[in-house]
Amino acid sequence: MPLRAKVASSVSRTAAALSRAAGRGDGSVIGGWIGLKIDPDLLAHLSAGRAIALVSGTNGKTTTTRLTSAAVGVLGRVATNSFGANMPSGHTSALAKAGSTPYAVLEVDEHYLAQVLEATEPHVVALLNLSRDQLDRAKEVAMMAQLWRAALVRHTDVRVVANADDPLVVWAATPPGDPARGINPPHVTWFSAGQRWHDDSWVCPECGSTIQRSGEQWWCTGCPLRRPEPHWVVEDEGVLDPTGAWHKVSLQLPGKVNLGNAATALAVAAEFGVRPVDAVSRLGIVTSVAGRYAQVDKDGRNIRLLLAKNPASWLEAFDMADDAPTLLSINARDPDGLDTSWLYDVDFAPLRGRQVLITGDRAYDLAVRLDVNDVPFQHVRTFDDALRSVPPGRLEVIANYTAFQDIRAELDRVI
């Protein structure tokens, strides 16, 4: 490593430690930010010599990254940005902090995938899904698929693990090659994790025609784009691998969506040569991910934290939550997106019959939504008020990003 990079890396680690000691944060961003100021190529220097997997998509990337790290851990030490700090500063911090490791698994914000591909030259990139999320700020969903596709054209040597159920991902993962210049399309391994949310993929990204669906199959009515045959498939409580062998997956994380994330993790690990039979037991050691799914006991209540950032992840959260009192908290600060319109893309009917409490900066938006949805609720000002309003036992908390962080802070930054 060049001297400048060594200095940058060391300063980065110190800043991160200071940030944690001062109680200002996880230290997962600030260190990398400072390091990159000293050496703009620091991420590339820190990546050199490691076999790296990148994980990107709208939903599930933090959890999939965590599960993938556990699976790849069969082979040796793995550096990872496990606090969800998923931009280049977070990657830089994570690699600097981990020191020398043979492997790294990095969660990447979908907007930064092209840049991080360039800097880290990964062995594998996993593409999970693309759905609407923070539309006031994020690029429109189809535009994101176009950016991914353009990035992969420049990195045809990378192995791609991609979601066969998402038409936008399939299109992004299969850019045309250029045989005249000796450029082959990337090698893609397809997985099927089941997908509840379809509303962002009715129009073909290739030709603009309607996409038809029947069961798990989908196809474009105007061009050859259609669902590829997946190599890895979720089946019952386990995963079918490409050889047809079925592996039971026992997770401590709830919901079918996490079984899908586990299938993805096994597929990515297999690209490093990890056999699913060796990796599958390690997936069961993951209990919570940056506070998500964490359970905290307080005042006789067993509080479980579920993060739901966008319509697709709310549907998954309702699937995971027990039939118990439920607190919903909504903010609309910068990291959440300033627009609350998406509330009407979520059907809250599964909450009928449960005791529902609402809080957060934008509780009134939620109140109007629940009213229209015929879901009775009670508005509370604080998390403590919520605790006092429910009987002892399980309290499910479903919150969007900054609301989740606020509640996590109340519970002493549970991880």
Add this chain to the structure above:
Amino acid sequence: MSSESLRIVWIYPDLLSTYGDRGNALILARRARQRGMPVEVLEVRSDERLPATADIYLVGGGEDGPQALGAQRLLADGGLHRAVAQGSVVFGVCAGYQLLGTSFFAKGVQCRGLELLDLYSDRGESRAVGELAGEIDPRLGLPPLTGFENHGGRTHLGPEVSPLARVTAGVGNDSATEGAWRGKLLGTYSHGPALARNPALADLLLRWATGAHQLPPLDDTWSDRLRNERRSAVAAARA
């Protein structure tokens, strides 16, 4: 009303539903039912024929590609034009508002609109993203408009339409006026579930559809709190 029940058509949810547009159909249906009106909500996909006999048509927001495709299909279908000729109500939001005019821009190309409203849209220098507020045309007798906008278009009104509102915060059509209306057609840049923050506007559409001069009041406690909170937020941002 055209039949026993109030018929609401949500046009092309497969194309024009980027920002919680379903909310407008849900809110209209609920407010009608609370007044004892039977309601039928039809979701008509872009590969289906549009019925010409419904009472209220909703055209929502969408990305550029779907917006252009939606306008093409509506022109080819002709159902919305027949419905308007028969006096149906049309409520257009964002991309759905633009495509009611004579032309709009999508993916850098000028596209033909439905020519139901005398207006056209082009591209602004910057995207308008944030809170939108305005004083509504006094002839409509409504409290101030509140909403969230997110669009790159600027809309120019012709003499046949009136602005829906005079802008007090945000951009709307051109930073001076916002939205447009003529007869029983109304469009706004207040995107997505615009009626959630503007229940009086929902009731206006219901009155237009039913011919009722007045509707029994409803308990709008939560909408009122939301409106007040948004008004304070806009005022605080300006101070």
